[in-house]
Amino acid sequence: MHADIRRSVILCAFAVLIQAFYIPGVTYKPYTDGETIPLLVNKVYSDKSELQYAWTELPFACPPTGRIRTRRLTSGTSITLNLGEVLRGDRITVSDYELVMGQDIEARHLCDKEVNSDGLRRTNELIKDGYVAEWIVDNLPGATSFQSTDKTRKYYAAGFKIGDQLRSAKGAEPSFIINNHVTLVIRYHRAPGKDGAKGKKVIVGFEVFPKSISANNRTDGLPADVHAQQDPMALVPQSNSTGETDSSEESILSIPFTYSVYFRENAELDWQNRWDMYFVASDDSSNVHWLAIVNSLIIAGLLTAVVAVILTRTIRGDIKGYEQTGIKLKTKRSQILKTTQPYQKNHGLLGQIDEEGDADISDDEDMEDITGWKLVHGDVFRAPLYGGLLAPLIGSGIQLLFTTIGILILSVVGVLNPSFRGGYVSVGFGLWIFAGLFSGYSSARVYKTFGGQVWQKNVIVTASLVPGLLFATIFILNLFVWMRASSTALPFTTLLALVFLWLFIQLPLVYVGGWYGFTKHGAWSPPIKSNVIPRQIPPQPWHTRPAQAVLLAGLVPFLVIFVELMFVFKSLWMDKSGYYYVFGFMGVVSGVLVVTVIEVTIVGVYLELCAEDYNWHWRSFLLGSASALYIFAYTIYYFFAQLHISGFISAMLFFAYGALACVLYGLLMGTIGFLAAWTFVGRIYGSVKVD
Numbered sequence: 243m244h245a246d247i248r249r250s251v252i253l254c255a256f257a258v259l260i261q262a263f264y265i266p267g268v269t270y271k272p273y274t275d276g277e278t279i280p281l282l283v284n285k286v287y288s289d290k291s292e293l294q295y296a297w298t299e300l301p302f303a304c305p306p307t308g309r310i311r312t313r314r315l316t317s318g319t320s321i322t323l324n325l326g327e328v329l330r331g332d333r334i335t336v337s338d339y340e341l342v343m344g345q346d347i348e349a350r351h352l353c354d355k356e357v358n359s360d361g362l363r364r365t366n367e368l369i370k371d372g373y374v375a376e377w378i379v380d381n382l383p384g385a386t387s388f389q390s391t392d393k394t395r396k397y398y399a400a401g402f403k404i405g406d407q408l409r410s411a412k413g414a415e416p417s418f419i420i421n422n423h424v425t426l427v428i429r430y431h432r433a434p435g436k437d438g439a440k441g442k443k444v445i446v447g448f449e450v451f452p453k454s455i456s457a458n459n460r461t462d463g464l465p466a467d468v469h470a471q472q473d474p475m476a477l478v479p480q481s482n483s484t485g486e487t488d489s490s491e492e493s494i495l496s497i498p499f500t501y502s503v504y505f506r507e508n509a510e511l512d513w514q515n516r517w518d519m520y521f522v523a524s525d526d527s528s529n530v531h532w533l534a535i536v537n538s539l540i541i542a543g544l545l546t547a548v549v550a551v552i553l554t555r556t557i558r559g560d561i562k563g564y565e566q567t568g569i570k571l572k573t574k575r576s577q578i579l580k581t582t583q584p585y586q587k588n589h590g591l592l593g594q595i596d597e598e599g600d601a602d603i604s605d606d607e608d609m610e611d612i613t614g615w616k617l618v619h620g621d622v623f624r625a626p627l628y629g630g631l632l633a634p635l636i637g638s639g640i641q642l643l644f645t646t647i648g649i650l651i652l653s654v655v656g657v658l659n660p661s662f663r664g665g666y667v668s669v670g671f672g673l674w675i676f677a678g679l680f681s682g683y684s685s686a687r688v689y690k691t692f693g694g695q696v697w698q699k700n701v702i703v704t705a706s707l708v709p710g711l712l713f714a715t716i717f718i719l720n721l722f723v724w725m726r727a728s729s730t731a732l733p734f735t736t737l738l739a740l741v742f743l744w745l746f747i748q749l750p751l752v753y754v755g756g757w758y759g760f761t762k763h764g765a766w767s768p769p770i771k772s773n774v775i776p777r778q779i780p781p782q783p784w785h786t787r788p789a790q791a792v793l794l795a796g797l798v799p800f801l802v803i804f805v806e807l808m809f810v811f812k813s814l815w816m817d818k819s820g821y822y823y824v825f826g827f828m829g830v831v832s833g834v835l836v837v838t839v840i841e842v843t844i845v846g847v848y849l850e851l852c853a854e855d856y857n858w859h860w861r862s863f864l865l866g867s868a869s870a871l872y873i874f875a876y877t878i879y880y881f882f883a884q885l886h887i888s889g890f891i892s893a894m895l896f897f898a899y900g901a902l903a904c905v906l907y908g909l910l911m912g913t914i915g916f917l918a919a920w921t922f923v924g925r926i927y928g929s930v931k932v933d
Contacts, residue, residue: 270513271380272433272442275344279428279445280312282321282378283337285729286404289816290371290886292895293728296333297375300368301361302420304353304499306338325671325739326664331730334378339501341379341428343443347503351463356494362477365405366418369477371888374401377450379428381661382516384450398519400817402450405477419474421452423465423500429508446508446516455500463498517660534805538834541802545841552848615851619927621777622851623768626859629692632916634704635863637685637752639913642708644677645670646910654829678705678748682755683763690765697760705752708909709744712902719898722891730895769928779855786853788861795842796868799911800876802838806831807873811880815896836914839866843915844922851923858919866915870908874901 273279283297297303306318321334338352357365377384385398405420429447432438454474455465465472479495511519626632649670652658658665685704686697694700716732723731784790806828846865847858855861877900881887887896 270433270444272437272444273343273430274440274442277343278310278312279341279343279379280310280315281337281339281341281426282334284332284334284376284378286368286373286375287331287401288368288371288373290888290892291373292730292887292892292899293723293726293889294331294730295368295373295727296335296729297377298333298335299727299729300365301357302355302365302497304338304355306335310336310338310340312336324664324668325736326667326669328664328732328736329667330664331728332664333729337377339426341426341503343430344505345503346505347501349464349468349500349502352499352501354463355497355499357497358494359479362479362495365420366477369405369418369420370407370416373404375404376401377448379426379448380445381663382445382448383520384426384448385520386451387449396519397521398447398449400520402452404452405454406474408474418477419454420477420497421454422475422497423453423455423468423502425451425453425468425502425504427451428503428505429511430505431508431511431513434513444513446511446513447519457496457498460498460500464500468500468502520660534803535830535834537805538802538831538838541798542834542838542841545798545838545845549841549844552845614854615848615926617854618777618851618856619770620773621856622858622923622927623770624772624776624856625692626857629859630689630694630700630703632859632863633685633689633692633694633700634707635909636688636913636916637681637683637704638708639909639916640684641674641677641681642906642910643913644680645673648673650829650832675743675748676751678751679755681705682752682757683759684755685752686756686759687763687765690760697756700760701753701756704756705744705749709748711905713740713744715898715902719895722894726891769924777854777856779857780853782853782855786850786855788864791846791850791861792864792868792871795846795865796870796872798842799835799838799869800872802835803831803869804876807876811877811884815880815885835911839869839911839914840918842866843918847919847922858923859916862919863912863916866918867908867912869911870904873907874904877904 283303285294285296286300287294298305308316308318310317315336317336317338319336321336323332323334327334340347340350375384383400384402385400386402387396387398389396402424403421405418408417408419410416427447427449428445429449430443431446433440433442433444453468453472455468456473456475459465459472475497477495649658649666652669653666658669681704682701686700689697689700717737720732720737785794843862843865847862850858850861877897881893881896885896887893
């Protein structure tokens with residue numbers, strides 16, 4: 243009976259969770275006529291700076307008064323954010339703008355904001371740097387509408403300008419105006435299903451048309467005609483009674499803020515397609531995406547042909563000849579043992595010829611048939627130098643691989659989408675934490691394979707190396723951002739939460755995975771035992787030397803992703819929206835990239851072994867991660883050629899975060915390269931049997 247009660251409680255709780263679960267982009271919010279819709283203010287951002295600022299902390303922003311109540315929200319309430327939103331600099335607050343479904347407002351006064359000289363100076367700097375504001379209605383960012391290139395379609399660009407810089411005479415000080423009036427156009431559609439039958443509506447568009455109207459063109463704070471041409475609101479201190487400008491520090495400017503609201507039905511746009519308006523301009527570049535895929539497939543196809551020749555013809559022929567030579571060696575060894583056995587027995591040397599036979603037989607002329615990669619069969623599975631560092635890197639790479647695959651799958655199926663603000667970072671962080679199990683497991687097995695004994699030490703290094711590097715870098719950068727009072731700065735409580743997640747969740751998961759991998763499964767057994775004395779490595783040709791090999795290996799994968807990389811950079815650094823959505827293209831290009839990295843690594847390791855260099859472990863990792871160097875070089879080029887970022891802190895943030903991204907990419911591709919080389923080497927040497 244108690245079991246039935248517990249089962250019923252669990253089912254009821256599960257049902258409540260299902261009803262309360264909201265999937266952004268899937269679950270819609272219907273509104274009835276007369277219902278108040280909250281307008282959320284978030285932040286301002288610019289393509290000229292990496293610093294973002296919360297709207298409510300700007301010197302010209304009207305402070306919320308708490309007079310607007312919508313459902314469970316009151317103006318001035320800060321919205322609870324997920325980890326991804328905090329990391330991307332969001333600071334969302336309910337505003338005093340009153341939106342009532344179906345009710346147009348010709349003009350309404352919001353507030354008169356008094357701004358002192360310091361506030362005016364800062365506002366001028368924000369306008370000069372081209373900052374745009376992000377407001378949110380029903381999870382849609384306020385957009386500026388444009389026409390497509392062929393003038394046949396309208397599309398949205400997230401955000402709207404907070405002001406403009408006026409052209410001034412040569413040598414004169416620049417003048418600035420602020421957009422103190424906004425016309426808000428809410429586009430709606432009939433709600434689907436039963437809600438639509440009840441007259442409910444869903445929001446499918448949120449457009450913002452900013453305008454600057456001088457205080458002299460107003461009556462009781464309201465503009466006489468919001469549609470007529472008006473004198474702009476210049477950001478200069480007010481004049482005193484004598485008509486002269488007061489230049490003292492106490493001089494202020496009173497800025498009136500007003501707004502208009504219009505509700506318009508859009509019967510052609512369904513709710514589930516409302517985000518398409520933000521991507522019309524991106525759709526025009528779909529042909530370029532297809533060009534990127536074709537380019538990637540051609541490069542990968544040529545490389546596949548090279549690898550196929552190596553595997554099917556060269557290596558198979560080498561193995562066949564090696565096996566024939568091995569049969570001859572086995573026969574000659576038997577003959578030597580038979581003829582020398584009486585001598586061994588009489589002199590007490592029985593067994594020495596058997597143990598040292600390889601050294602004696604290696605001088606035989608038949609060993610001339612064994613060349614290239616076959617000569618290092620006794621050393622190829624020797625533990626590499628600094629294996630205690632390589633194993634944690636491989637473990638962290640496995641962790642990152644699991645996270646990346648999870649994000650791509652969730653993005654392709656639509657669970658992660660632009661309406662899920664901060665979802666990519668939040669879900670990715672959760673997958674990363676959970677993947678600590680796989681990180682500890684794989685790292686421990688590789689560590690034991692390399693001869694490691696203290697698995698607890700390996701667990702600590704695996705759990706601390708990459709997360710410690712990321713946290714230390716972000717913490718140092720955060721100090722600079724804090725000094726600028728930017729919303730990009732992580733709150734101290736968030737930093738504590740990250741440390742808590744690392745200490746009490748990820749570290750135990752890595753520990754459990756490491757214990758299970760080291761004690762239960764143990765090391766991978768190589769197909770060939772290593773010789774006692776390492777073989778001397780001969781001088782290497784130019785193409786197998788580390789620097790040249792890495793540079794050559796990194797070029798091919800970079801060419802595979804170069805075109806798609808331009809779109810990713812544009813979304814992250816120029817648009818600042820983060821609304822990169824063509825994950826179908828990204829999934830295909832990523833698959834081709836992985837295949838290319840595997841094939842490049844196999845070719846590089848094969849050439850290295852043919853040059854009688856058996857130190858392939860670190861080389862395979864470096865070959866796989868080599869394209870990260872080209873991506874960082876492209877990042878530098880993109881900064882100087884495409885971006886207009888100014889200021890030391892913004893430039894430092896750009897290069898620091900770009901370098902971190904390249905390091906993580908290199909870790910991921912390096913792990914894939916190492917696993918490919920491990921499989922390749924084990925397969926070819928496992929096929930060689932010489933007794």
